Amino acid sequence: MAFTNIKYQKLRSTFGIIIGNRDVFPDHLAKEGRNEIIEVMDELGYDYIILNEEDTKYGVVETYSDAKKCAELFKRNKDKIDGILVILPNFGDEKGIAVSIKLSDLNVPVLIQASSDEIEKMDRKYRRDAFCGKISACSVLYQYGIPYSLTTTHTCAIKSESFKTDLKKFEKVCKIVKKLKNARFGQIGTRPNAFETVRYSEKILEFNGITIEPIDLSEIFGQINRLDDHDSKVEEKIKFIRSYTSTTTFPEDGILKLAKLAVVVEKWVIEKELDGFAFQCWPSIVLNLGIVPCAVMSIFSEGLVPAACEVDISGLIGMYILQLASNKPSAILDWNNNYGDNPNKMVLFHCSNLPKSFFKDTRMTVHPIMADYDGEENTFGAIQGRIKAKPCTLLRIETDDLYGDIKGLLVEGKYTEDSLDTFGGYGVVEIPNLQAILKTLCKEGFAHHIASSLSEVAEIVNEALTTYLGWNVIRY
Secondary structure (H helix, E strand, O other), X not given: OOOOXXXXXXXXXXXXXXXXXXXXXXXXXXXXXXHHHHHHHHHHOOEEEOOOOOOOHHXXXXXXXXXXXXXXXXXXXXXXXXXXXXXXXXXXXXXXXXXXXXXXXXXXXXXXXXXXXXXXXXXXXXOOOHHHHHHHHHHHHHHHOOOOEEOOOOXXXXXXXXXXXXXXXXXXXXXXXXXXXXOEEEEEOOOOOOOHHHOOOHHHHXXXXXXEEEEOHHHHHHHHHHOOOOOHHHHHHHHHHHHHOEOOOXXXXXXXXXXXXXXXXXXXXXXXXXXXXXXXXXXXXXXXXXXXXXXXXXXXXXXXXXXXXXXXXXXXXXXXXXXXXXXXXXXXXXXXXXXXOOOOEEEEEEOOOOOHHHEEEEEEEEOOOHHHHHOHHHOEEEEEEEEOOOEEEEEEEEEEOOOOEEEEEEEEEEEOOOOOOOOOXXXXXXXOOHHHHHHHHHHOOOOOEEEEEOOOOHHHHHHHHHHHOOOEEEEO
16 A cells, blocks of 8 residues: 555445425326436436335335334434435425434435426426425424535426536535544644644544544654665655655655655554644654655645644644545645735745645755755755646634634635746635735634645535534635
8 A cells, every 4th residue: 555545445425315295296206306316326426325115105205104214214324324315306295304314313414405397397297396395394404403405506407417516516515524523633743842823622623523643753763763774665665755756866865764754654544544644844853864754745645645744733634624525635835925916816835745736847855944954964855846727725724722613714716827936835826805814814813824725615615514513614
């Protein structure tokens, strides 16, 4: 296994499906709706749990008896179901829907769909009234205290591209909610003494289902010292690191140390079943081992095991959330510089451990800052380059110890091609209303780090964190 956690093998999502029906409305539409959603599930590659046509009339939910059967089916498959789809081919029985979810004891996201009426089919045989039924269903779910998500448009055809897009987004919402309730992150070392900005509450995180596994840097150094230079795993990592990105030179001592660090960290990540880790990347490792860990962290992040620098656990959580929302590597950067006099442009920068897929071009070098601190011979392993000009989502997560909760700042923007001659991993980013965002950042006590994804996933992230996890997210 090379720099990738086995937990990240892709699995098919599974949805529990409730087809609503109501006595005086055309029930043949409910039957057709059931067939259509099954077709869509098969097309998109999702698994599903749904009543058989022998369980209830047409395999839909209308009565209390139907609801109990649906709930029992969901209970038996509790460990499989990631989210619930409520499909309304006609008005639907709001009580049957709510009772099905309540009795199932599932605490998963719920998506409400309502099928559109057709202007030429508004007679008693074909009129759906799902437009109205959706409002009733949502009202009752609200009364029951069951959180739910909505489709982009109030009504849509089950087989429409609009609904398929909504399903794909909803799958990501379900993934974020499920993973965060049982997330495990590693902390390597203590935060740099000067960086009180990245302090966090381990207790608040644990209360919200997020576990932290710490390890002292001395343990990492000890395991590295006990590794033989010619260990097969070390040689495998040397080969991997050499092929990862270009460099003007590979100092043999530096690449050996990076390889040993990679072997030790990977072993620890697997043993502890971690979803990612934050690293004390300076100054101890430079002074005591004679490398910077940036390249190793970059490779882990590229392999979808996010790695945050400066022991920024809160930043790591932001990276992980963006990764789940996009299925792409994420990075952590500094809100770092103004860009001339443009109030909506700025420079995002780190020194750097960004995954290589972030870069237009990249190279492995000595650390451009730490080399001044302890010499080039002790600081090989930084990843430098310019970030691609693409849309982005930026997310900062914090544990707010003063109020005992988790809060976030969520922003979308775009990396640009604006000229900039500098070092590290960097990009010019354009963000509408940037000055107001920066004021919020400062007034709310957020750290100077921000997680970044080269994708537009703010809607997905906001839905997961606010509707289902109850985090206090400020979204611009």
